[in-house]
Amino acid sequence: MTSTYKAFSSIFTRPHTGLPNRISDSQQWRGIRVKILNNNLERGLTYMQRIMQSSGIERMIKNEQLYHIKNSEKRVLAKKNLHRRLKSQDLARKLKSILVKKVRGY
Structure with a gap:
């Protein structure tokens, strides 16, 4: 039982990012986290959108358009x-x- 738990937990845990040559691994875990308080999803979405606009993520997404x-x-x-x-x-x-x-x- 513990061996299967260790196998699954190693899959879903973050890689060790303490090494300086593993920059690409640490960049995969960047992102925006928003806490939803009192099950108010609308407020969380508006807050996330505001953060995305101010941080420039929205602009980066628009610049990488895949359509004509x-x-x-x-x-x-x-x-x-x-x-x-x-x-x-x-x-x-x-x-x-x-x-x-x-x-x-x-």
Whole structure:
């Protein structure tokens, strides 16, 4: 009985991640854990979604799409990325000019 228990428990336990060369093993166990309180599954799901958005997991999942993206969608996404990048560069330019003026004492 104990030998079968040991065999099954060794299958379902985590591998030893103390060794520095076993990075891939430790990366398999990363993830999001959410505690469900008072059997409130809806609240747990919304909390998990919020964590996924803030940690960037949702973005990684979207980037690894396995299906075809239409050319029209690609154009829309490219235009959005262009506007976002231009807006960011404009903001950086404005902040730089403000900092230069403060340093020079204008």
